Amino acid sequence: VWLRVVDLLFPAQCGACGAIGSGFCDACAAECVALTETRGALLVHGLGAYDGPLRRAVLALKDGRRDVARALGERIAPRTAAGALLVPVPTTRSRLRVRGMDGVAEMARAVCELGDRTLREALVHAGTDAQRGRSRALRLSARGRFLCSRRFHGERVTLVDDVCTTGATLVDCAAALEAAGAVVREAVVAAIAPKQRDP
Numbered sequence: 743v744w745l746r747v748v749d750l751l752f753p754a755q756c757g758a759c760g761a762i763g764s765g766f767c768d769a770c771a772a773e774c775v776a777l778t779e780t781r782g783a784l785l786v787h788g789l790g791a792y793d794g795p796l797r798r799a800v801l802a803l804k805d806g807r808r809d810v811a812r813a814l815g816e817r818i819a820p821r822t823a824a825g826a827l828l829v830p831v832p833t834t835r836s837r838l839r840v841r842g843m844d845g846v847a848e849m850a851r852a853v854c855e856l857g858d859r860t861l862r863e864a865l866v867h868a869g870t871d872a873q874r875g876r877s878r879a880l881r882l883s884a885r886g887r888f889l890c891s892r893r894f895h896g897e898r899v900t901l902v903d904d905v906c907t908t909g910a911t912l913v914d915c916a917a918a919l920e921a922a923g924a925v926v927r928e929a930v931v932a933a934i935a936p937k938q939r940d941p
């Protein structure tokens with residue numbers, strides 16, 4: 743009920759063009775050409791290139807816009823498989839502190855709320871407080887910047903992130919998950935940027 747009151751007071755607004763009604767409107771979404779690219783061993787599915795309206799929407803998401811996160815989640819949902827286990831790439835604590843919202847987790851949550859997908863917030867940044875008190879086995883499953891906080895038993899996992907550029911983050915996350923027993927072959931992101939350019 744509370745959420746509905748909030749929706750009435752602050753209706754969703756397109757993060758790219760400002761139109762009222764959705765955090766990423768149909769007109770802006772229609773400008774996107776869906777992409778699938780490879781990064782390492784991963785197939786990365788995106789709504790489109792990191793450009794134009796999609797770039798503006800992703801920047802709004804990074805700026806803490808929940809309505810934009812929800813709308814992008816609804817848009818990426820069809821690019822995930824039925825029954826998929828979704829693991830969001832974790833936001834750094836400092837970013838979370840500043841923005842008050844984990845946009846990527848919110849996007850993944852919106853996908854799962856549409857049904858038949860399961861959210862597993864299994865990754866944390868390595869070398870943070872979150873690492874304390876973990877078992878040695880889990881600490882050993884850390885790869886690069888990420889640590890997996892749970893065990894998997896061969897389940898297939900799909901990573902979720904906002905933007906993919908070089909893919910280094912996704913590849914590190916996949917390695918941490920695979921060290922914890924998951925199988926990771928795919929990622930779904932809002933936007934894919936050319937490998938040679940930083941977003």
Ligand SMILES: [Zn+2]
Binds near residue numbers: 760766771795
């Ligand atoms: Zn728009």
